[in-house]
Amino acid sequence: MVSREADAIDGILEAWARERPDLDVSALAVIGRLSRYAALVQVRLDRVFAEHGLQSWEFDVLSALRRSGAPYELTPGELDRALLITSGTTTHRIQRLEARGFVTRHRDEADRRIVRVRLTETGRAAHEATHDAHAANETRILAGLSGADRADLLSGLQALGRVLGDTADDAVHALSEGETPA
Amino acid sequence: MVSREADAIDGILEAWARERPDLDVSALAVIGRLSRYAALVQVRLDRVFAEHGLQSWEFDVLSALRRSGAPYELTPGELDRALLITSGTTTHRIQRLEARGFVTRHRDEADRRIVRVRLTETGRAAHEATHDAHAANETRILAGLSGADRADLLSGLQALGRVLGDTADDAVHALSEGETPA
DNA sequence: TAGACGTATCTCGACGTCAAGATATTCCGC
DNA sequence: GCGGAATATCTTGACGTCGAGATACGTCTA
Numbered sequence A, B: 001m002v003s004r005e006a007d008a009i010d011g012i013l014e015a016w017a018r019e020r021p022d023l024d025v026s027a028l029a030v031i032g033r034l035s036r037y038a039a040l041v042q043v044r045l046d047r048v049f050a051e052h053g054l055q056s057w058e059f060d061v062l063s064a065l066r067r068s069g070a071p072y073e074l075t076p077g078e079l080d081r082a083l084l085i086t087s088g089t090t091t092h093r094i095q096r097l098e099a100r101g102f103v104t105r106h107r108d109e110a111d112r113r114i115v116r117v118r119l120t121e122t123g124r125a126a127h128e129a130t131h132d133a134h135a136a137n138e139t140r141i142l143a144g145l146s147g148a149d150r151a152d153l154l155s156g157l158q159a160l161g162r163v164l165g166d167t168a169d170d171a172v173h174a175l176s177e178g179e180t181p182a
Numbered sequence C: 001t002a003g004a005c006g007t008a009t010c011t012c013g014a015c016g017t018c019a020a021g022a023t024a025t026t027c028c029g030c
Numbered sequence D: 001g002c003g004g005a006a007t008a009t010c011t012t013g014a015c016g017t018c019g020a021g022a023t024a025c026g027t028c029t030a
Helices: A008-019 A026-051 A056-067 A076-083 A087-099 A121-142 A147-164 B008-019 B026-051 B056-067 B076-083 B087-099 B121-142 B147-163
Strands: A103-107 A115-119 B103-107 B115-119
Touching: A008 A026, A008 B056, A026 A056, A026 A121, A026 B026, A026 B121, A026 B147, A056 A076, A056 A087, A056 A115, A056 A121, A056 B008, A076 A087, A076 A115, A087 A103, A115 A121, A121 B026, A121 B147, A147 B026, A147 B121, A147 B147, B008 B026, B026 B056, B026 B121, B056 B076, B056 B087, B056 B115, B056 B121, B076 B087, B076 B115, B087 B103, B115 B121
Parallel strands: none
Antiparallel strands: A103 A115, B103 B115
């Protein structure tokens, strides 16, 4: 039996217990941790992206294109939905990736409303060069978890996903490993 | 034995399995969900805050002050650390809360480097009026989880917190229930 | 008690995101 | 084949955050 050190959320729960002992803080104990740890993990992921000259939003877009398979092409709308961002944000992201030479953009000939965003060889190389370090970083972050804790976390998150109504349709092509969706 | 519908992250894992079957995506299965679900939960929390005329960052600050106990006063530095934001952001937030009449600001007489940010009665009322609906919202979000799933999620997150080195010192006074830390 | 260092807060400019709406194109019913 | 609805993308303005540095104040040491 290990006596656990109190974490930051425990501190918050104790503060509420002092101030408002009548409150039920059991949901906060879960949701507060979810938010906080997602943010703390993101900081660690960003560090590795920065070492490779990328912003995490850049890696997210490159990843979505890469895993969509040859010819590594998606529409802005598909990117919107996969990355949980608005269309304005997508336009802006594509413009900057285009300026870096990571993607190209061309109109679909059959349906001229549609734009196709395609990963360039440069973009693919940038993703490739970053991906291994990023994957190792994720593995390292979770390396301290016991098998049981990790299984709990995964099954708990999967259950939460079901409750949130998250379905495969939304993100089939995208949502990178390092994502912080809006 | 229930056959589970694939969620959005499963779609991403399958895409990688198709494109790069050699990759180990088991860490992505955990961290991708953590990020994605934190974002999806935040959207639901924001909805309730909006119904009460608050931004979630406003609620976060008011909550931190409220749970710090009478006289509901913290320094900008304490808010920085508790809310995981930079000092510039804190200054900006306080200015806007001051403009809405939710907090006041005064220099500490003993140490004139220090500022004290204090919740006004108006600010306390705004927090009070929002808090119950927010807590009910959090409870509702988790209501669909079985007891076992919820216990898994909590213990998995607690273990992750230990791995991330999150300690009570950082957030004792703050970090609201609705927080999206930077 | 002067200077050097440390601490607390604020300022400034840049950036990424969103919401709302504008524009262009296609689809559908008649 | 015409007009209206639907779809896809882009534009614009506002906002929240960050990083780096500036300023003000306190502490310590010789």
